[in-house]
Amino acid sequence: MKTTDGFPNLTTDYALAAANLDEFGYCLIENALSAEEVIGLRSRLEEQAAGEKQRGLASEDAGPNDTGVNQRVWFLVNKGKVFRDLLHHKVVKTLVKHILGDEFLLSSFTANIAKPGGVMGLHTDQWWMPKPVQPLQDAVKPGSMTGAHFRGRRLGREGAVPSKSMSPAVACNIMWMLTDFTEENGATHVVPRSHLSGMQPDVDLDKDVESIPAVAPAGTAMVFEGRLWHSTGSNVSDASRLGALSYFCAPQFRQQENLTVGTDPAVLRDAPPELLGLLGFKVWQGYGRIESPKCEFISPGQTSLGELAPE
Numbered sequence: 580m581k582t583t584d585g586f587p588n589l590t591t592d593y594a595l596a597a598a599n600l601d602e603f604g605y606c607l608i609e610n611a612l613s614a615e616e617v618i619g620l621r622s623r624l625e626e627q628a629a630g631e632k633q634r635g636l637a638s639e640d641a642g643p644n645d646t647g648v649n650q651r652v653w654f655l656v657n658k659g660k661v662f663r664d665l666l667h668h669k670v671v672k673t674l675v676k677h678i679l680g681d682e683f684l685l686s687s688f689t690a691n692i693a694k695p696g697g698v699m700g701l702h703t704d705q706w707w708m709p710k711p712v713q714p715l716q717d718a719v720k721p722g723s724m725t726g727a728h729f730r731g732r733r734l735g736r737e738g739a740v741p742s743k744s745m746s747p748a749v750a751c752n753i754m755w756m757l758t759d760f761t762e763e764n765g766a767t768h769v770v771p772r773s774h775l776s777g778m779q780p781d782v783d784l785d786k787d788v789e790s791i792p793a794v795a796p797a798g799t800a801m802v803f804e805g806r807l808w809h810s811t812g813s814n815v816s817d818a819s820r821l822g823a824l825s826y827f828c829a830p831q832f833r834q835q836e837n838l839t840v841g842t843d844p845a846v847l848r849d850a851p852p853e854l855l856g857l858l859g860f861k862v863w864q865g866y867g868r869i870e871s872p873k874c875e876f877i878s879p880g881q882t883s884l885g886e887l888a889p890e
Contacts, residue, residue: 604774611800687835705805745777750805765814
């Protein structure tokens with residue numbers, strides 16, 4: 580594991596944060612959430628998780644020993660205004676826009692309660708993006724992509740070996756830290772500059788790649804782009820680590836959660852245009868439309884015209 584010297588530190592300077600994203604693939608926004616916001620978010624998450632568990636609806640990941648150490652809470656858009664409020668945060672409006680451009684979608688909004696024990700290996704969140712190729716060069720068909728493509732060690736001690744071609748970042752994530760993230764409780768590990776490698780980490784070839792823990796206090800927002808190699812550290816503490824993850828993608832891409840179908844109608848009734856756009860109800864360059872591409876938004880529950888004939 581590398582020392583964190585020379586890598587992004589906590590900052591409230593959004594220009595520096597954007598520069599860190601470009602150079603290292605991630606940044607840490609200090610005090611993105613107030614103490615009161617952290618308390619409200621954590622309380623709502625713990626209450627929701629307990630309710631799902633009590634009803635036998637909890638989604639739990641088995642760790643390396645099949646102990647069910649992580650509880651996932653999905654589709655946070657439906658599970659409290661405190662979560663939806665995060666989608667209008669300056670971190671989203673400034674840094675997600677820096678990575679993805681003027682228009683983007685919420686792809687998924689989830690939370691993880693990481694109990695002592697579990698780990699997750701190195702991976703990227705943009706594994707499904709094919710690499711650019713030269714004319715007539717063999718290419719992986721986009722619909723045939725798997726997480727096994729473009730794997731292999733491409734990182735030296737000085738960081739990424741420049742790739743002749745690689746895809747741009749078309750996805751990014753924000754980890755909203757609702758407890759302190761420490762090395763002991765398994766803070767997210769990152770491989771700085773790995774987003775410039777053009778490769779996916781390989782479970783065998785890259786098992787010794789040096790990573791650093793993104794250690795930060797509760798209230799921090801860790802923004803990281805979709806090509807960054809990262810993993811979950813091992814929680815060897817005696818307490819759970821709580822975080823909420825808002826994952827965004829460019830408007831051309833399919834969302835992880837089917838937000839236009841699954842969002843509660845009660846949420847949609849009060850949703851401002853900005854939220855409707857993030858959920859996928861805004862038409863982008865003619866994509867996502869129902870009938871005419873000239874309409875700016877589609878309506879929840881809207882369907883296309885059926886069979887018609889003149890009367």
